[in-house]
Amino acid sequence: xxxxxxxxxxxxxxxxxxxxxxxxxxxxxxxxxxxxxxxxxxxxxxxxxxxxxxxxxxxxxxxxxxxxxxxxxxxxxxxxxxxxxxxxxxxxxxxxxxxxxxxxxxxxxxxxxxxxxxxxxxxxxxxxxxxxxxxxxxxxxxxxxxxxxxxxxxxxxxxxxxxxxxxxxxxxxxxxx
Amino acid sequence: xxxxxxxxxxxxxxxxxxxxxxxxxxxxxxxxxxxxxxxxxxxxxxxxxxxxxxxxxxxxxxxxxxxxxxxxxxxxxxxxxxxxxxxxxxxxxxxxxxxxxxxxxxx
Numbered sequence: 001x002x003x004x005x006x007x008x009x010x011x012x013x014x015x016x017x018x019x020x021x022x023x024x025x026x027x028x029x030x031x032x033x034x035x036x037x038x039x040x041x042x043x044x045x046x047x048x049x050x051x052x053x054x055x056x057x058x059x060x061x062x063x064x065x066x067x068x069x070x071x072x073x074x075x076x077x078x079x080x081x082x083x084x085x086x087x088x089x090x091x092x093x094x095x096x097x098x099x100x101x102x103x104x105x106x107x108x109x110x111x112x113x114x115x116x117x118x119x120x121x122x123x124x125x126x127x128x129x130x131x132x133x134x135x136x137x138x139x140x141x142x143x144x145x146x147x148x149x150x151x152x153x154x155x156x157x158x159x160x161x162x163x164x165x166x167x168x169x170x171x172x173x174x175x176x177x
Numbered sequence: 178x179x180x181x182x183x184x185x186x187x188x189x190x191x192x193x194x195x196x197x198x199x200x201x202x203x204x205x206x207x208x209x210x211x212x213x214x215x216x217x218x219x220x221x222x223x224x225x226x227x228x229x230x231x232x233x234x235x236x237x238x239x240x241x242x243x244x245x246x247x248x249x250x251x252x253x254x255x256x257x258x259x260x261x262x263x264x265x266x267x268x269x270x271x272x273x274x275x276x277x278x279x280x281x282x283x284x
Contacts, residue, residue, distance in 0.1 A: 058226045070229055072249040076207035077225040103226030108190050112230050 004047045006032065011041045014117050014163060015170040017057045017088075024055035024092075034092065037085040052095040056103045059116050061087045079103065087120070107174050114171050118164065125160045128153060183262035186238065188269060195221050196231050197255060197263045200241055205250040206232070235259070 012020040024034055024043075029052060032045035056079070060070065071081045074091055078099065082090040091103065104110040132153055189197065192213075199212040206228055213223050223231075232253060235241040240259035245252040255263065 056226070058229075060229070068249045069246075069251050073206040073229055074225045076250075077210060079225060100222055100224060103224040105222050105224040105227045106190060106192050109192070109224075109227035109230045112234075113226070 005035065006045050006047075008043045008045065009041050010043065013166060014059075014121075015114070015167050021055045021057060025053060028053040028055075028092075034082055034090065037083045037088075037090055040086065042085075053092045054095055054101050055082075055090065055092045056101075058089040058091070058103060059087055059113050060089055061116075061120075074103070077103075111171050111174055114167055114174075118167055118171075121160055121164050121167070125157070125164060128157045128160065132157070183258060183265055186240070186262045187266055189262070189266045191221055192223050192227055193231050193235070194263070194266055194270075196223060196228065197235070197240070197259060197266075200253055200255045200259070203244045203252040203254040205252045207250070 010023070012023075027034065027045060029050055031048055031050040033048050033051070033053065034043060034055065035046045036044045038044070062070065070089075074081060079091040079093050082092060084090070093099070093101065095101065104113065195213045195217055196209055198216065199209050204212065206225070210223050210225070210228060213221055232241070232251075236243065236253070239256055240262055241253045242256050243251050244254050
């Protein structure tokens with residue numbers, strides 16, 4: 001089994017969902033079909049015949065019961081559910097003539113998806129500010145590792161800030177269409 | 178008497194408008210997708226991501242309500258508030274259509 005599957009680690013920013021979808025499609029065209037996704041950028045593929053699958057990503061958080069209803073709706077529309085990576089929901093469908101290949105059929109709902117991600121990012125951005133170990137700035141650090149924690153928190157905060165800015169710009173770009 | 182506070186929902190997007198139009202009777206998700214495509218003569222298609230998002234926000238705003246659930250498929254129908262919002266949207270569209278028809282000869 002192990003030789004028929006490969007694991008890849010690849011990072012996509014939340015505003016690069018279309019690039020991510022295109023990459024997964026190109027993997028399938030080479031015969032590597034996504035079998036599962038794991039935490040933060042871990043993809044598992046199984047080897048098969050090359051097929052033209054399109055992949056689509058939604059972003060949703062919900063209780064288990066709602067999730068079943070959600071998956072059923074996509075299944076009815078011909079989408080196969082693959083898995084979830086930090087609330088990103090992965091679907092695929094084989095390309096056929098006259099079949100709809102989009103899960104979002106208007107700009108507004110596509111923007112709504114980015115806004116759900118933004119809401120999550122803002123939440124953590126504010127939490128990080130609230131717990132930011134500012135007191136450590138004083139010269140008499142309580143612990144030797146205090147500085148390291150500060151730097152680490154600052155880096156995560158910068159990461160969130162950057163993601164929020166880029167995602168907001170992506171939404172503005174879509175609005176202009 | 179129902180207070181008319183539905184103007185804040187307007188204008189509805191074309192997709193949302195069509196989704197609500199189909200929900201004059203209880204329907205589940207996939208039936209809504211099929212019906213929208215049919216009554217719009219194929220001009221509007223609603224993908225499952227768009228539809229799920231619309232269901233979630235319309236239900237949250239009390240414009241539609243869940244009436245039944247079987248085989249993991251929930252059926253929704255318009256609430257009185259939802260009907261009111263849809264009526265107001267239709268009136269707006271009617272005015273726009275009349276405007277459009279009156280200038281069509283000049284185009």
